Amino acid sequence: MxxxxxxxxxxxxxxxxxxxxxxxxxxxxxxxxxIGLGPRRRTxxxxxxxxxxxxxxxxxxxxxxxxxxxxxxxxxxxxxxxxxxxxxxxxxxxxxxxxGRQLPERPASAQEKVEGPLLHMLNSLSMQPAYVVGRRWDVLAWNSAAAAVFGDYGALDGDTRNIVHMVFTSPSHRHLLVDWEEVARVVLAQFRAESAKYIGDPDFERLVALLMQSSPEFSAWWPQRDVLRRLSGVKHIRHPTAGKMAFEHMSFSIDDGSDMRLIVYTPLAQENTIAKLAGLLETAPAHRKSA
Missing domain, CATH: 1.10.260.40 (lambda repressor-like DNA-binding domains)
Structure with a gap:
């Protein structure tokens, strides 16, 4: 009842x-x-x-x-x-x-730090490429599988270690993505949706200005103001040594008040991806395994 x-x-x-x-x-x-504790205080x-x-x-x-x-x-x-x-x-x-109020956002200038427990979990995903991105989609940490599949993030710094920058300006990353235009449009729409809360932030504006100058596609698509929120999907890549591979990916928010997210790629049976990933990890240089 x-x-x-x-x-x-x-x-x-x-x-x-x-x-x-x-x-x-x-x-x-x-x-x-x-306030002193008086003898008659009972509250x-x-x-x-x-x-x-x-x-x-x-x-x-x-x-x-x-x-x-x-x-x-x-x-x-x-x-x-x-x-x-x-x-x-x-x-x-x-x-x-x-x-029923929105908690004030952290200042955009606050330093982003990946704590030990998250790093330990990241490195425990031995057969799943994974990385952590910050509010501006800069890659902050990654595991050995991510380095083996997507390249050595440790060789990049500043804007070049940014996901949007890599998708639109890196020839090697562009070749890696089988369906580049589809992926690039999705990345751009998701980035615009998630960066809305940081409108006016100098770091975001500088990145967008750089991409407007560096990428004809970004320059043409950014003014269209498409927005999208997608937490999962399938990504097909063309690895320079292993060939075609397929991964299911999922995005997880880090519940610490920051805008950091954990992106995890799970290898699929398609294209013999699991065996190919295992082979890549066996031959990965030690200095590129994780960071």
Missing amino acids: MVMTDHSSDESRRRELGAFLRSRRERLSPSVLG PGLRREEVAMAAGVGTTWYTWLEQGREVRPSAEVLSALSQALRLDAAEKRHLFILA
Whole structure:
């Protein structure tokens, strides 16, 4: 039997938001705000007015927020509350989700770093070419299978180690892709869709300007403003020594607040790809195995 409730999902979310704020407030010692513990203080943690003052909001308004009333805090206010309540990254993300707000993006200039556990997983994919790309599609890390199939990323740097740059300007990479035009159009449309949040970023604008000058196809297709979001597909390549190979590929977002993604290629039975990949890995130079 269906049980009817007398409150909406929005009301439930507001109540949970208020309860979460209250729990974070009560766990904090007044000393974090430089408040002394007097003998008559009985409130566990901080008082509502102390949090409100630290966040720069009104006490009554903050009280309503904890009570689950219909108030809509802005992203700026949520950030101020996060700081006042000393929330860590996971707690801040949870607060924004409960409030129905988009978490502010990391500054575009923030350094992208592939952490140890992700590197270990990347290298454990011994028979699956895989690499990690950053927000601008620069290749940040790769395994030995990726180097054997797609080439030595370690020999590239700067813009030349960028996926879009390789697809549109590298003769060897262009020859590698059997269906180059189809792949290139998909890559361009996906890149435009994912880079929309970075409009105005100098690194993105410089890359686009470089490609407009370097590639006639990019120059012709970029103004068409096609967008696409595709997380998987099949890629056919023409390897310089192994010949034709076929891979199924999948894109995985890294859930750490960055725009890094893990791209994994699984060899298919077509074109005897599995055996060809095994042969390439056996003869791969040690210095090209992974990075």
